[in-house]
Amino acid sequence: MVAINGLRSRRQLLKLMGVGGVGIAASCAGSVFGNAQSAQAAVASADKPVGSPLKRLMEGNSRFMEEKFQNPNRSLSRLKEVAEKQQPFAAVLSCADSRVPAEIIFDQGIGDIFDVRIAGNIATPEAIASLEYAAVKLDVPLIMVLGHERCGAVKAALAGEPLPGQISTLVKAIEPALKNNSYLSDLNSSALVNKAVEENIRYQIEKLQKESKVLADLVQKGKLKIRGGWYDLDTGEVCLVRDRMLPSCIHY
Structure with a gap:
């Protein structure tokens, strides 16, 4: 991780950051949902994943960090198994950064x-529609909004400089996450970017629920959980974000 005022560990940096997790409108054409519904009917009798979706993600991340890979469901037989139907156990809205697969x-x-x-893990109408599809038609019980350390889209939003082509649309989608957080100006450049990444995660989750009645209703009924994750490019660790007033990072 980038050093702050000399040398600071990632743990120390995260203590500077109050991290928040708040529990995310558009819809696909009815014909698309309709066609998928029949394909998903066959999934109803399929075995459910073992353990909670969030625990499954975080335990997988621990294996990744420790290089104890299980590489599950990457065989040709798995490819054939899901060719006609799918039953993902989680949805992830993440940055398009090549380092965050x-x-x-x-x-x-x-x-x-x-x-x-999508760059900046922003909740565009198309992203919201995709997540609605996952939640409604695929019965995904968990959505994670995953931001990452030193995000270029967030850096661009902080810089506020003119950008070519359509890149400016990414910045505009992130700017509201930063405008009402005056404390950001008190941080040095390294901490500023990473704190802004957290604020953007928090904002995009709020936007998902505000602009999607579908997702908000599922959350209210306890059928869907929405969580925020912060990915460390240097260590490979994903931390769960928390409320600004609570200790920074949850290690599952």
């Missing part, structure tokens, strides 16, 4: 995670 950092395989990847 969900299946690898959580040590999962084909058909395990419903991936929605």
Whole structure:
């Protein structure tokens, strides 16, 4: 991790950051949902994953960090098994950064995670629609919004400089997460970027629930949980984000 005021460990940095996890509108065309529904009917009798979805993700991340890979569900037989139907146990809205592949950092395989990847892990209408599909039609019980250390999209939002093409749309989607957090100006550059990453995770989760009645209703009924994750590029560790007023990082 980037040093702050000399040398600071990742643990020390995270203590500077109050991390928050708050429990995420658009919809696909009815014909798309309808076609998928018949395919998913066959899944009803399939075995459910063992253990909670969140625990399964975090235990997989621990294996990844310790290089004790199980590499589950990566065989040709698994490929054929899910060819006609899928039953992912979690959905992950993550940054498109090439260093943050969900299946690898959580040590999962084909058909395990419903991936929605977009720079800055932002909740665009298309991303929300995709997550609604996962929650409603695939019965995914967990959505994780996964940000990462030194995120380039967040850096661009902090810089506030003109950007070419459509890149500026990413910045505009992140800026609201930073505007009402004046304390960010008190942090040095290294801590600032990483704290801003956390604020963006928190904001995108709030946006998911605010702009999707579908997801908000499922959360209220206890059928869906939405959590935030913060990925360390240097160690490979995923921490669960918490409320600003609580100790920073949850190690599952």
